[in-house]
Amino acid sequence: MHINRLFGIVHLLLNKKQLTSLQLAAHFEVSKRTILRDLDILSGAGVPIYTRKGKGGGIAILDSYTLNKMAISDKEQSSILSSLQGFNSLNNLDHQPDHLLSKLSHLFGKKQTNWIEIDFSNWADYDHRQVKVDILKNAIINHQIVEFKYVNNRGEQAKRKACPLKLLFKSQDWYLHAYCQIKLAYRFFKLKRIDQLVLLDQIFDTNLLPDLTIDNKADKSPPMIDMTIHFCAQIAYRVYDEFPLKNIVTQQDGSLIVSIATPDGDWLLQYLLSYGGNAKVIAPQSLKDALKQQVMMIVDLYH
Structure with a gap:
């Protein structure tokens, strides 16, 4: 003290x-x-x-005094402040680093530089996602079990009880990585599909959880598919936003050919359909057939 x-x-x-x-x-x-x-x-x-x-x-x-006599070089001090500024920019998760950043800036005698700003929320974001994040953050830090209702890919709802381990942002979505006490396995839960989240008084010991490496389902990668898509020129703005430049080949008429390996699944069909008539699958044939079947189902809905 x-x-x-x-x-x-x-x-x-x-x-x-x-x-x-x-x-x-x-x-x-x-x-x-x-x-x-x-x-x-x-x-x-x-x-x-x-x-x-x-x-x-x-x-x-004395105004000229800083803590430069510490065993931290000027470059290291700048690196510390820049790292804290980057962490502080995750403002939708936690505001606590503000005080530390201000304190170290004064001690090092350096002016804060707002060199980065990161905001994972979308334009139509809503407040209750932040409530979920706050609950899960406390649960992870304090090793408390959480309970919630979850909707899977098939639209089935089920109550889950889990030991939360980490929040993960991947592929434009937030996920909770946790050990599910119902399935007795590690799972990734999409935050959008979590409802009625409750923080329980029960504490879990991470040392007593199964070894993550022996849970094949947690580490299993989704099946991949090599696809080639032809996009019309008028949709180029989306193509450049959603695919790596190295996978895009521009045609003489301004249209684009994209060849890429991507995870397979129902989501892929829904994604390609979002382009409407501005995208055509060139390969593989199995993807063309699956997409054609989806289109026919949509047509049948309006007969």
Whole structure:
């Protein structure tokens, strides 16, 4: 606690520029004598603290002073601040790094640079996803079991009870990686499909969970398919947004050919249908047949 108070005094003086011993004593809830003793220790350690007498006076640190004498180089200090700024930009998850970023900026004598901003929310985002994230964050940190209703790919609803391990953002969606106590296996749950999320009072021990490497379902990669698609020129803006440039070949008429390996599944058919008549499958034949069958089903709906 003593070391923390010394560190705190330096931070306050660098931040506030000038404070009285009574103000410092009140802030740290100690006596004025204790503060004066701390100031003597800091002065003896080389911190250039000085006192202004008279009205408007107080205790201050030389403006030129920073913690550059620490075993952290100037480049390392900049790297620390940049990393914290990047982490702080995940503002839809946690606002707590703000205080640490401000404190280290003052201690290093460097101005904060907002070099990056990351926002995973979409334009039509809603508040209750943030509520889910807050609940799961606390559950993961405190090793608390959660209970929720989950809708799978087939639209089936079931109650799940799980030990949450990690939040993962992948392929434009948030997932919860957890050990499901119902299925007795590790699972990835899409946050959009989680409903009625409840934080239970039950604590789990990560050391007692099964070894992740022996859960084949958790590590199993989805089946892949090599496909080639022809896109009309008017839909090029989507193609360039959604496929790597190295997989796109521009044709003389402005249309685009995309050849890429992608996970197979029902989602792929729905995705290709979202292009309407602006996309045509060239290969493989199995994908062409499956897509044709989906189109015929849609046509039958309107007969």
